[in-house]
Amino acid sequence: MQRLIRRNASATLQKVIKKLHPADIALLLDHLRSSEVKVVFSTLENTEIAAEVLSEISYSTAAELLETLKPAIIAEILTEMASDDAAEIIADMPDELTDEVLKLMEDKNSDLVEELLSYTEETAGRIMTPEFLALKGDLRVEDAIREVQKASDAEMVFYVYVVDQEQHLMGVISLRQLVTGSPDKLLKEIMISDVIRVRTDQDQEEVARLVARYNLLAIPVVTERNKLVGIITVDDILDVISDEATEDIMRMSGTSQQDIEASNAIQASRIRFPWILTNLIGGIGAFLIISRYTNLFQQLSALIGFIPLILGIGGNVANQSSTSVTQGLLSGVISPHRIGWVIFRELRIGLILGFSYGLLTGFITFFLTSMDIGCGIAIGVALSVVIIVSTMLGSFFPILFQRINIDPAIASGPIIISIIDFIAITLYVAISALILP
């Protein structure tokens, strides 16, 4: 493909691309340089295919690609797209362009997009699609099937939602139930009225949890007054779950999702900068502690050499505990009611690891420091205590955060690691000073 682009063989290129699935074209775009991306994208003469391809790549890349086109063409392509995708792409474009494009779009579509944009990011209202199939309860099954056959515009139909005259959600019928139902019955007679639904302002993570728990293919979105305004399909939920996982991982490392997408180094640095500040503050704290024990280090310089070992092991042990507890809480393996049990389990792990690594490191120290038994004991004991305390703190913070409704993933992040570094160094010098003469 790259060879075709370099050879400027646009006719052949067009032929090759025509045969591909839009998702494959999207995948291809992900693997090309941005100049090549523009060439490939320009061969998609059909706005319908362009729309399908853009729905499959990241919203920010899609926005960048569209910005190079004329507003009229942008509007045309966005009109072809599902309005939830169109809304997310428009949200990533500069404000002036947004206004112009919205004006150029067909009224029906721009209204839908503007409605979606009116909801907060990462809520059900923002990610739902306002195109869905809703039928009145007093329709006959036979007629309903005919409606389904006509409704090519609505996103993949799996369920038919039943509403009253004011669009209030009354019930749901699966496509399969509809097909197997007797033609003469009314929809309200065969519908399930106990529908699992979400409100427009509910967090997308909660929506994903409901869809996963009840194995749904789509979930209806209603207003506070139970008016049906959209649906969220399972393919969007797949994206939500991936995105939320990435968000957690980024948060654990003291940065954020925006970092990945920032093409600009200054932007990315601005995201990372504040997290490093916590290390700086922790580091200054450690400096102040160590300064108070200058004499100890002057007399026994071997102690200096073990600072990295104590910090490295303490940090890792804390991280293992906090991650294990955090993931246990998030995945439901650890119930919030068994917290005493969790802390007790981590305490035992801390004791096992603390005792074994304390002993091992004590022995190694004894040989490294030319058979100095005092130094071996001091390092061994200090490391044991640091491991036990780090395990405890590592399991305590996520539980605390969960209780006060903060994302427990932060507990594995730089703030807590800085606190644990500081505590580890304090324990190290205090215990060494106590044991050594």
Added chain:
Amino acid sequence: MQRLIRRNASATLQKVIKKLHPADIALLLDHLRSSEVKVVFSTLENTEIAAEVLSEISYSTAAELLETLKPAIIAEILTEMASDDAAEIIADMPDELTDEVLKLMEDKNSDLVEELLSYTEETAGRIMTPEFLALKGDLRVEDAIREVQKASDAEMVFYVYVVDQEQHLMGVISLRQLVTGSPDKLLKEIMISDVIRVRTDQDQEEVARLVARYNLLAIPVVTERNKLVGIITVDDILDVISDEATEDIMRMSGTSQQDIEASNAIQASRIRFPWILTNLIGGIGAFLIISRYTNLFQQLSALIGFIPLILGIGGNVANQSSTSVTQGLLSGVISPHRIGWVIFRELRIGLILGFSYGLLTGFITFFLTSMDIGCGIAIGVALSVVIIVSTMLGSFFPILFQRINIDPAIASGPIIISIIDFIAITLYVAISALILP
């Protein structure tokens, strides 16, 4: 609910539970103590409901609960379950019990379960369900609809797969196409023959990627010879995506998914132990470096105090880079062909962060060390270099790992952090020794 259990009000309890959705009972079990879980579980007299509840909780918990029952009842409950869930639960039970239960299960079901268990864990073959709807290509649409109406046993039907006489996958028809097709046509006339499929030995992560990319509700699983043996539905893919994310996060922290599920502290310690070894080795390396510069630290004891700061910031900066690059690669935002660009971007971020934090820390050091300008310069310069090198290494390792087909998530784990700690301390003492007299 807990009050009802404590009061031993089993009749009321049973009445309350009867009204709940199986997924809600499962959620309830997650929030109860294990003794309470047993009480609630025992009120589910109906094996069908018990089966549904067990499908919704973690496989290991389900296995634990079942083990308390008689083998005949276990077999009865497992027979009611989808065979993919049954297989995973059986895989978590002790071997003797497994054999007994399989013998007691209905032949048809135990054969299916044994077939699933014959595939490697985390492959398409292991997570697929062998119960699906496949029809012959020369069937008429009308008759096919009748078959769909009869097929209540197959997992949620969205697609009808079309096969030849030897069960080879020929095409697919969506339920919607079937309903809207003219009754007299043959299936092979209206089917899409270009079906996206997976082989039994493909990794579940790859399967999830395909389902997400093409927005599928189910994907057919075929043998090497294209014989259709099962399907994987999107609800199972939701679980795969969550599990793989947890696996990545655990791996980043030097532990594993098994850690969360290990009820036994010794088991969990055994998982965490080896990762700490990398810190121990890195720590000993750092000790050897520092020992060679004992004179330097004796003369300028302020340098000791800054060791934690250098290590803390170096580690965090490396972690930010490696996580950002890893997630960028995994999510497709960073294309493997733009690696030069990524490294250049991280270099610029390293320069920005290195320069700003070097300057800031140099100033702070100047004041902390009673206006010692040499010390301020040494620490500032050393920190700058450490930040730049850590950023580079942090972005380099995930790219390297991806190239040689190792999970890049390991690059944020303890091994790399230990290496970076070691390099940071080496740079720190070398630069300080160079700058200070």
